[in-house]
Amino acid sequence: MEAHTSKSRTCSAPVPGSLSPKRRELDIERLANEQLDILVIGGGVTGVGCALDAAARGLSVGLVEQRDLASGTSSRSSKLLHGGLRYLESRDFALVREALHERGLLAKTVSPHLVRTVSFMIPLTRRFWQRIYFGAGVLLYDLLARTGRHPLAFHRHLGRRATLELAPGLKQSSIRGAIIYQDAQIDDARHTLAIARTACHHGASIVTSARVTGLLIETRNGSETVVGAKFRDLETDTDYECRATKVVNATGVWLDDIHDMACPAGLSVRAAKGVHLVVHRDCIDSESGIVLRTPRSVLFLIPWGDHWLIGTTDTEWDYDRAHPAASSADIDYILEHANAALQRQLTRADILGVYVGLRPLLDASDDDTTKLSREHAVAEPINGLVSIAGGKYTTYRVMAADAVDAAVVGLDKPVPPSVSHEVVLLGSDEWQHWSQQANALTQRSGLDRDIVERLLWRHGNRIVDVLEIAEHEPALATGIPGGSYIAAEVVHAARHEGALHLDDVLARRLRISIEDEQRGNLAAESVASLMARELHWSDQRKDEEVKRWYERVEAERAANAAPDDSTADSLRRRAADTRGLNDA
Ligand SMILES: Cc1cc2nc3c(=O)[nH]c(=O)nc-3n(C[C@H](O)[C@H](O)[C@H](O)COP(=O)(O)OP(=O)(O)OC[C@H]3O[C@@H](n4cnc5c(N)ncnc54)[C@H](O)[C@@H]3O)c2cc1C
Numbered sequence: 001m002e003a004h005t006s007k008s009r010t011c012s013a014p015v016p017g018s019l020s021p022k023r024r025e026l027d028i029e030r031l032a033n034e035q036l037d038i039l040v041i042g043g044g045v046t047g048v049g050c051a052l053d054a055a056a057r058g059l060s061v062g063l064v065e066q067r068d069l070a071s072g073t074s075s076r077s078s079k080l081l082h083g084g085l086r087y088l089e090s091r092d093f094a095l096v097r098e099a100l101h102e103r104g105l106l107a108k109t110v111s112p113h114l115v116r117t118v119s120f121m122i123p124l125t126r127r128f129w130q131r132i133y134f135g136a137g138v139l140l141y142d143l144l145a146r147t148g149r150h151p152l153a154f155h156r157h158l159g160r161r162a163t164l165e166l167a168p169g170l171k172q173s174s175i176r177g178a179i180i181y182q183d184a185q186i187d188d189a190r191h192t193l194a195i196a197r198t199a200c201h202h203g204a205s206i207v208t209s210a211r212v213t214g215l216l217i218e219t220r221n222g223s224e225t226v227v228g229a230k231f232r233d234l235e236t237d238t239d240y241e242c243r244a245t246k247v248v249n250a251t252g253v254w255l256d257d258i259h260d261m262a263c264p265a266g267l268s269v270r271a272a273k274g275v276h277l278v279v280h281r282d283c284i285d286s287e288s289g290i291v292l293r294t295p296r297s298v299l300f301l302i303p304w305g306d307h308w309l310i311g312t313t314d315t316e317w318d319y320d321r322a323h324p325a326a327s328s329a330d331i332d333y334i335l336e337h338a339n340a341a342l343q344r345q346l347t348r349a350d351i352l353g354v355y356v357g358l359r360p361l362l363d364a365s366d367d368d369t370t371k372l373s374r375e376h377a378v379a380e381p382i383n384g385l386v387s388i389a390g391g392k393y394t395t396y397r398v399m400a401a402d403a404v405d406a407a408v409v410g411l412d413k414p415v416p417p418s419v420s421h422e423v424v425l426l427g428s429d430e431w432q433h434w435s436q437q438a439n440a441l442t443q444r445s446g447l448d449r450d451i452v453e454r455l456l457w458r459h460g461n462r463i464v465d466v467l468e469i470a471e472h473e474p475a476l477a478t479g480i481p482g483g484s485y486i487a488a489e490v491v492h493a494a495r496h497e498g499a500l501h502l503d504d505v506l507a508r509r510l511r512i513s514i515e516d517e518q519r520g521n522l523a524a525e526s527v528a529s530l531m532a533r534e535l536h537w538s539d540q541r542k543d544e545e546v547k548r549w550y551e552r553v554e555a556e557r558a559a560n561a562a563p564d565d566s567t568a569d570s571l572r573r574r575a576a577d578t579r580g581l582n583d584a
Contacts, residue, residue, distance in 0.1 A: 015465050017197030017426050019206060019498030021535060027205035028233060031062045031242040038407055039064070039229060039244035041212045041258060044074035045188070045393055047250035048196040048206070049400030050407075053420045055202035057404065059411075062242060063204060064231050066211035067322070067579055068504045069196050072252050074393065075189035075508050076357025078276065078300055078312055081106055081115060081394045082183045083144065085291070086298050088137050093144065095375055099394045100145040103184050105421055110397070111191060112431040113460030117152055118185045118303060120289040121178045123163065123170055123341060131157065131177065138181045152182035169285030171343050180288060185302065188393060189508040190458055193497060194425045195396075201426060209234040209500055209579055215261045215385065216241060226262060226384030234579045235500065246407040249387040252360040253321050259381060266381035268363035269389050271321060273565075275330040276311030278353035278514045283346060284308050292341050299337045305454075306484075307352065307515055310338050317358055319569035322577065324356040325559035327568035353514030354560055362390040378406045397421070427460025434461040445470065447477060451486060458489075466492045480530075482522035483512040490527050494534040501578035502528050502545040503552065519556070524549045551575035 031039070040050045043065025051063040065071075081103040083096035107115040122138070124130045138155045145151045156179070163178040164170065196206050216228035228243035249258045253271040281303070284290075290301040302309040313330050331354065339345045362377055376391030376399045388403040401418035408415040438456060442449045445467050455463045470477040470488040480487055493499040493509035505527055506520040507513040512527075513520040524546050532542040555575035562568040 012468055015462075015496050017199075017201035018496040019197060019200060019208075020496060021494075021500075023200070024207060024498070027062070027207050028210070028240065030205050031064070031207060031231075032240040034060065036060045036062050036242065036244040037411060038062075038246050038248060038404070039242050040248045040250055041229065042072075042250035042252060042254070043069045043192075043196065043206070043208060044072045044250065044252050045070070045192045045195065045396040046074075046252065046388055046391065046399050046403075047248070048192055048199055049396040049420070050248050050250055050388070050403050051204040051206065052195050052199035052202065052423065053397075053400040053404045053418050054407070055199050055204040056419050056423050057408075057416050059404075059408070059415065061199070061204040062244065063196075063199070063206045064210040064212055064229070064242070065206075065208045066234070067577065068208055068501070068508060069206075069498060070189040070192035070508055071504075072254075072321075073357045073360065074192045074252075076274075076276075076355050077188050077393050078274075078302060078309065079185050079188050079304070080118075080183055080300070080302070081186050083141060083394075084392070085137060085141050085181075088140055092375070096141065097144045097147060098398060099392060100141075101147070102394050102397060104145070104151065105397070106186070106394075107184055109421070109424065111186070111194060111425045111428050113428045113434070113457065114186050114191045114194065114425075116185050116457075117182055118289055119180055119182050120291050120300075121158075121163070121167055121180045121286070122291050123167070123175055124177045124179070125174045127176050131179070134179055138179050141181065152184070155179055155181035166288055167286035167290065169343050170290070171341055174341075185304070186393075187458065187511075189511075191425075193509070194427055194460075197497070198423065198425045202423075206498070207231075207233075208498055212258065212261075213239070215247065215258070216243065217262060217382075220383065223383055224263075226382055245384070245411055247385050248403055248407055249385060250403065252389075253358045255360065255387060255389050258385075259387065262385060263382045267377055267379040267387050267389050269360045270363045271317045271324075271358040272361050273315050273317035273324055273330075273356060273358055274312035275326040275334065275354065275356050276309050277331065277334050277351050278304070278355070279308050279310065279346060279350045280352060281306050281308060283344070283350045284342060285344070290341065292337060294337050299334065301338060305515075310334055310346075314359075315565075317565065319565060320573055321358060323572050323575075324358050325556070325562075325565070325568035325572035326354045326356045327562045327564055328560065329564060330356075331560060352517050353519060354556070355514050360389060376402070378402050380406060425460075427462045429461055431460060434463075441467065445477070447486070451484065454484065455489075465496060469495075476530075480512075480523050480526050482516040482518055482520065483510060485510045485512065487526075487530055490530040491534055494531050499531070500535070502531060502549050503578055505531065506549065519553045521550060521553055545578060548575065548578050552577065 037059040038054045040047045040063040054061045083100040158178045212229045214230040255269045292299040386407045391399045442452045476488040552575045559568040559572040
């Protein structure tokens with residue numbers, strides 16, 4: 001194997017798992033005409049995980065996603081692969097151990113090119129009891145991780161001086177010492193995309209901008225049975241029916257909507273809102289991430305490339321699930337709790353981006369969302385429909401395997417057990433070799449080493465596909481405004497990564513929407529021009545995409561100044577996304 005790029009596009013090998021516009025057309029045709037084993041609804045991490053799990057077992061699989069891959073919660077998490085130290089307090093030992101096992105598996109085998117180790121510090125402000133209490137928790141956390149593969153470095157106790165050397169930005173007067181431990185982080189949207197492309201490579205049909213509008217229900221052996229779904233291609237406003245032996249409902253916070261199409265729900269979810277702020281790396285002087293206690297939960301200060309992610313909140317959300325909004329109160333809450341520990345106070349002027357996600361929590365009668373279960377559950381509320389709910393990003397693979405295990409019961413052919421623990425995602429093959437190729441690739445491509453390293457982290461060994469585009473057309477090796485991305489990545493996103501709209505690129509294929517003070521406004525015009533050329537948009541369509549983006553940014557900014565959720569929601573709703581979706 002060689003880090004090699006070809007001059008001629010016509011001679012190049014086909015790109016594996018390419019979610020090209022042509023492939024989308026063929027996949028819609030297939031969904032409309034073929035009887036599938038499994039149809040998955042929802043293109044978040046759980047849904048694409050189900051599609052890959054089933055396809056890798058040799059089943060015929062389709063997946064429909066109403067917007068873009070990871071456009072729901074799966075691009076808006078804290079981006080940690082973790083056991084969740086705080087779940088030890090509620091004695092969820094099995095949940096923590098399972099998640100730590102998954103953390104190791106993803107880092108070592110399944111997706112090493114997307115996983116990074118990150119160290120966190122728990123600052124101690126009281127001399128004895130905190131060190132004993134938190135120390136015991138972190139010790140247990142590390143011991144539980146040792147039962148799985150790929151344990152990370154053991155935690156360390158630091159005195160006051162060592163703590164302030166590592167994190168001079170902490171408020172010095174209150175610091176007594178710290179405990180430092182290791183966890184892992186991942187770019188959630190790119191990881192979800194990598195799973196989808198790997199599923200496609202294994203034969204699954206992945207169709208985005210395709211919304212399920214109803215279920216096909218027939219009476220079989222005297223009982224009502226789901227035998228497929230109706231879906232609408234939102235790009236052409238065309239309706240189709242897809243027939244499948246089993247339908248898997250992996251729609252996160254929309255789970256109950258699908259149930260409402262068929263029957264009274266047997267499983268229900270509640271949406272809990274979590275807000276993150278993004279600030280530049282210079283704003284906080286620390287070499288390590290920081291974990292702070294808050295009265296309700298914890299607040300993470302997470303190093304993220306040239307930025308910090310700071311979050312999160314945890315409150316009930318009853319409004320538009322397509323566009324959850326952060327209010328001024330959410331932002332104040334995060335700033336207040338971060339500033340309680342920091343020497344240099346963060347202000348609103350420091351905030352580059354704000355993003356909001358909805359946790360799909362298994363419903364319980366308890367009113368407080370911080371106490372709802374983070375475990376997952378699988379149910380078949382009506383024959384033929386398997387629903388999967390709850391869980392965490394970290395445990396998506398286990399959730400998917402459990403859902404597919406439930407779906408294959410009654411299939412008229414033998415189905416092997418899940419092999420997803422062995423399926424390496426596209427980009428991660430021979431990663432040990434590729435992770436050493438930054439120098440060679442920098443020399444061959446003529447790009448800056450920083451750019452090559454970042455491309456390697458985002459694309460793994462499929463960096464060759466991006467470099468080939470830039471080599472074929474050198475103008476695409478230049479940067480796009482407002483971020484450290486190159487134009488070839490935009491073309492690659494439209495050509496091979498299933499990006500159909502401007503927000504798919506600005507918010508998920510790249511992360512300009514949260515990394516740049518202008519929230520992507522600076523890049524919108526040039527990214528839209530690159531997409532227009534690739535996807536054959538008219539000038540009018542291109543202008544419309546840019547206009548919608550500006551409206552979205554304006555609506556988000558207005559919501560961020562609103563005093564409460566209800567006002568934030570109504571301000572954010574003023575701008576629907578490019579697919580025109582807003583919850584009724
Ligand atoms: C603030 C926050 C921080 C978090 N941090 C972490 C973390 O650090 N680590 C961790 O492990 N977990 C974390 N989580 C949890 C994790 O992000 C979620 O559990 C996970 O992303 C849920 O994925 P999902 O696929 O179930 O849902 P989603 O990603 O929401 O996917 C559901 C999809 O279904 C689609 N859909 C809905 N209705 C239809 C329809 N009718 N037709 C077609 N498609 C439809 C939606 O468009 C959506 O894309 C966090 C969650 C939040 C909110």
